[in-house]
Amino acid sequence: MTPSPPSTQRRARPRPRGAPVCRPARRSSRPPLPPSPAPRSPAPRPPPGSPIPRAYRVGLTPNGRRACGAPRARHGRAMPSEEQQVESVRDLFDAWARKGRDEGMEEGHGFAAREAFRRLGVAPGQHYLDVGCGNGYSVRWAADVDPSVSAVGLDVSPEMIAKARAKTPQPNARFIHAPFPLPLLKAKTFHAIFSMEVFYYLPDLTWGILSAARLLVPGGLFACVVDYYEENAASHGWPEDVGVAMHRLSEAGWRAAMEEVGLEVVEQARLRPPLAEGEAPSWKQTEGSLLTLARRPG
Secondary structure, three states: OOOOOOOOOOOOOOOOOOOOOOOOOOOOOOOOOOOOOOOOOOOOOOOOOOOOOHHHOOOOOOOOOOOOOOOOOEOOOOOOOHHHHHHHHHHHHHHHHHOOHHHHHHHHOHHHHHHHHHHHOOOOOOEEEEEOOOOOHHHHHHHHHOOOOEEEEEEOOHHHHHHHHHHOOOOOEEEEEOOOOOOOOOOOOEEEEEEEOOHHHOOOHHHHHHHHHHHEEEEEEEEEEEOOOOOOHHHOOHHHHHOOOOEOOOHHHHHHHHHHOOOEEEEEEEEOOOOOOOOOOOHHHHOOEEEEEEEOOO
8 A cells, every 4th residue: 555645734733721712803794993083182372472263262252253462562671481480470479478578468459459359259159269369368358258169379489378378277268389370270160260460470471361261160250450551650660670570561451461362351440549648649549450350251
């Protein structure tokens, strides 16, 4: 008997015990899924002074227009980089806190701050934010409205925040040491935002106002008070006096800055304290503190 020739096919190796069995994939009759769309990245931060893209606007007027490109006057010292400006402002207010000037600012700003705070109409159950809270006096006012009010103060100066925490016993008040804008704050959270003598220090004023608008609930109010503005000639030398750059806008410029990001300006007012007996009038009585009260539409 003639032996059969050796097979040219390779013999399969025995599968080790416990090894997975490899089977050919089944062909599906279903059509293939379309490719997943690329994730949408957030709109880039607009450069300072440029028109605000529609994606960033809080609301539009009935005719769909907004005043864009509001003037960004910078007088005296040139605005440095964001990091340098934040550091300069922090160091300035740290020094003032160590000298006890926070109490003087609380007293000196008292009349204008009270008038602006009153217009916010903080009510029980609401969330309140003070941007640049100093020693926390307005946060204490909000916390005293009702225990259900959540009052938050934010400041770039650790010395000011330390004083605010030491002076504030209310359990419904808390303080955050951070510069503004702070992205960690949740959008559409606050019913009222207050700021006294802070926003002209911000490196990017438009971005700061836009960030305040983002934090407001629809219908929420933003009270921005400044003493450094175009019509107050007595304030024009302040940047050189303290060595920190500032944005100087006119009364109309502040209105345009609010409207540029979609806020509705409810009121602009000069807040002038009464003249004490025997006191000579100053810019506080002649020009006053400039309040711009704006609302988020909705």
